[in-house]
Amino acid sequence: MKRIPIPELLDSDAGTDDEIAGSLADLRRINRWFGSIRAITQLIQRVAALTGRTELSFLDVAGASGDIAAAASKALQQQGISLSVTILDRNPSHLNGNFRTVVGDALALPFCDKSFDLVACSTFVHHLEPEEIVRFANEALRVARVAVLINDLRRHWLHLGLVYAGFPLFRSRLTRHDAPVSVRRSYTPEELLEILSKSSAVRIEISRHYLFRMGAILWMA
Secondary structure: OOOOOOOOOHHHOOOOHHHHHHHHHHHHHHHHHOOHHHHHHHHHHHHHHHHOOOEEEEEEEOOOOOHHHHHHHHHHHOOOOEEEEEEEEOOHHHOOOOOEEEEOEOOEOOOOOOOEEEEEEEOOHHHOOHHHHHHHHHHHHHHEEEEEEEEEEEOOHHHHHHHHHOHHHOOOHHHHHHHHHHHHHOEOHHHHHHHHOOOOOOEEEEEEEOOOEEEEEEEOO
8 A cells, every 4th residue: 555645634634623632632532442552562662661661751752642651651650760841842732741842843842961761753754755654763863862763654455444433433434534644654564664765763673563563763872
């Protein structure tokens, strides 16, 4: 299936306040039920296992309401891993204040070099074109001390079919538009590795996760 970069409505807040709130609620359910939380948790677990770190500062880029970071943090606490979370998003309307929050641009992160142990994003890079992904990766690597984690959708025709089958679960018209668009504009693991190889990462790991999710770890060393 060819990648088609169609604009998403939620990216531009193209809806009423109620529609935007409904779409964000849909996204929280999708993250909880369909693999995004599990994928980012597994990526953090791998970093913790390889580095021996049990306390990690964590910047969630494009983290919106912080639901993924909150759920991952809760799951990791049960394994003795503590996250100190900061959420960055460019839209103030997406933030809910549960964590320290910053409004800013993912491609020009408003932080000093090596400000966080981990810089991560979930279901974000499919919004970017390849050259923007490289730019984001390099910005994230600048701000990270240990690694950058990318958790995103995998483009596949069966994934698209599952999204259409899930339409009855979506409450917002924005979600019914954006969900299939997200799959169509997402990348394959092979494409993502090729793109990320142009970044300044020392080493890159690509992994596949439950229900058409994929992960990448960009190591500092």
